[in-house]
Amino acid sequence: MIDAYGRNVTYLRLSVTELCNLRCRYCMPEEGVPKRSHFDLLTEDEMILAVRAAAAIGVNKVRITGGEPLTKPNILSICRRVAQVEGIVDTAITTNAVMLPALATPLREAGIRRVNISLDTLNPEKYAFITRRGNLHDAWKGIRAALDAGFDKVKINVVLIGGFNDDEIPALAALTQQEPVDVRFIELMPMPGDTLLGEDAYIPASRVLSALPEAVPAGGHDGVAQLYRLPGAKGCIGLISPLSNHFCGECNRLRLTADGHVKPCLHSGDEISIKGLDYEGMVAALRRAVGMKPREHETLSATQRSHAERTMNQIGG
C-alpha cells in the first residue's frame, strides 16, 4: 500500500516477545521488563492473522524480532506459519545468536531465508559489558551454526558506539573478508529507558569509512544501508545512519509489537492496537497505520531522544 508521501509499504517487523536472555545497555534496563499476562500479548494465531492482513495490504517481507525471538517457545511454529502466508516471499529473523546452535537448522527448515545477528564487539570482556550477561563464545557458536545452516544471507549488525567499539571497526569489517557475511554498522539511537552511554557514544556512521580507507562503494544500497566493500571480501559493509542521515524518505515498514500495537514510525509514540480484532478489523487498522506514517521523524541526537515511548526490546529494532 502506498502511503501519503508515495512510499510503498511492503515490510513488516513482527516482534514476538519483549523478553530477552541478554540486557544490552542501549536496548533494555538491567532488571528486564515485567513479565506480562498472556491476555496482554498477541497469541500465535493473532500474529498469523496480522501477517495475513499485512499481506492483504501489500506487505511481502516479514522480519521476526523481539526482545530475543529465539526465547519464544513456539518460535519455530510462528516462523513456519509466517513463511507460509500467501504473498509473503521473504521471511527473516533478527537474533543475538545465543540460541542458534540448536535452532539454526530448524529455522531454515521452517522457511527463514535470512538471519541478522547482533554482535557489537570481538572482545569477550567488552561483549560481557555491553550485553551485561552474555558470553561472546556462545554468540560465535551461534554465528557458526547460522553459517552452516545454509541461509540465503547472514548479516552481522554492529551498533556503533563511540569510545566502546569504534577502535574495532577494522577488525569487525574484516569479518566480511573472512566469512560470507555482510557487516552493518548502525548508528546508536537514543531510546527511552536505555542506560545512557554518554554523549560521545553517538558517532556518525561516516566514522566507519574514515577507519576503512580501502573500502569502495559497492553500488547502491540494501534497504536502508549504504553498501561498501573491502578488497577480496565475500560480503558487504553496510552503513545505517538514522541520526546523521535519516532515511525516512525510503521507509517502507510497519512494526507490530508483541502486545499487539502497530507502530507507523519507530520514533513516534503513535500506535494502533490490533489485539482482539478479526481479520477485517486488522486489515482496516493496518491501512490506518500506513495512513498515519509521518513524512519523517524529528532529528535525533544525544540530547534529543526518540519519542518512541517504548524501549527497543519492546519495539523490535
Ligand code: SAM
Ligand atoms: N534480540 C535480537 C537482537 O539483538 O538481534 C532482536 C531484537 S533487537 C531490539 C533488534 C536490533 O535493534 C538489534 O540489532 C540491536 O542491536 C538494535 N538496537 C537495539 N537498541 C538500539 C539502539 N538504541 N540503537 C540502535 N540499534 C539498537
Ligand code: SF4
Ligand atoms: Fe536483547 Fe537484542 Fe535488546 Fe540485546 S539488542 S537486549 S539481545 S533484544
